Amino acid sequence: MTEYVAICSSDEDDTITASVDGKAVELLARRGGRHMMETYLPVSDARTFARGILALADEIDGGEVAEEPTVTAKWGAIKPGDKVRILIDTAECADVSAGDVFTVHKVDERCVTVDDTANGGHWYFSNTESIELVDDVPAEPTDVPAPARSxxxxxxxxxxxxxxxxxxxxxxxxxxxxxxxxx
Known part of the structure; x- marks a missing residue:
């Protein structure tokens, strides 16, 4: 699922996330990392809102488009779709073990999000010492049963x-x- 996150310039734990929810665009607000509220916009209203935000930004900088920031400074070559290996048991309080391999879902300047298909969710890693890029993932045997859910x-x-x-x-x-x- 694609989502866009706007991070407050004065507190990185204050965010607004936009994502698709059925046939609407969901805007989810967090303050201090805690859920505050959400609103659902019909597609036409979401486009109008987005154009309004662009107009406000143009008022500030005259419409200059800065290059999209890269996240390579912190995460190197890790990108969505890559495989990463966990380096520490229960890294960052996640239910993982050293050596586990996961597929990267999302990378931003703060963290790498990996898919945990066994448990139906995601794990978030913000410490570069918790994971490493895996270049050579061995093929998974097809006759091994899936691990039991925790x-x-x-x-x-x-x-x-x-x-x-x-x-x-x-x-x-x-x-x-x-x-x-x-x-």
Whole structure:
């Protein structure tokens, strides 16, 4: 899923993320990294809003387009689709082991996001000492059964099922999963 993140110039934990949600564009606001609100725009309204933002930016700099910043300074040659190897057990509190290999989902100046298909989610790594680019990933045997989902993931899935279509944020989901786990 493609998403665009606007990061506040005075606090990098204040963001607005734009992504597709069905036939609408979702704008998700976070303050201090915590979910604050979201709004859903029909496509025509999203285009009008985007043009308005561009017009405001043009008022500031006259329409100068700066080169897109590169993230190679921190992450080197790592890019979406690459394979990376985990270097440390439970790196950055993720449920991973040294030697695990994941596919890169997204790279930005702050972190590398990898797909965790076994648990149906993503892991985020902001420390360059947690991962390394893998050039030679051995082919995966086809007759080996998929690893069992962690018990932690099972509690999250159970919490999602219990909440159903009820609105919930990540904090609520985590608290319910911890309750189900007896923590």
């Amino acid at each position: 018990s932690r993931a099972k509690y999250v899935e159970e919490a999602k099922e219990l909440l159903g279509s009820t609105y919930f944020d990540a904090d609520s989901l985590t608290r319910l999963a911890e309750f189900l786990a007896g923590e």
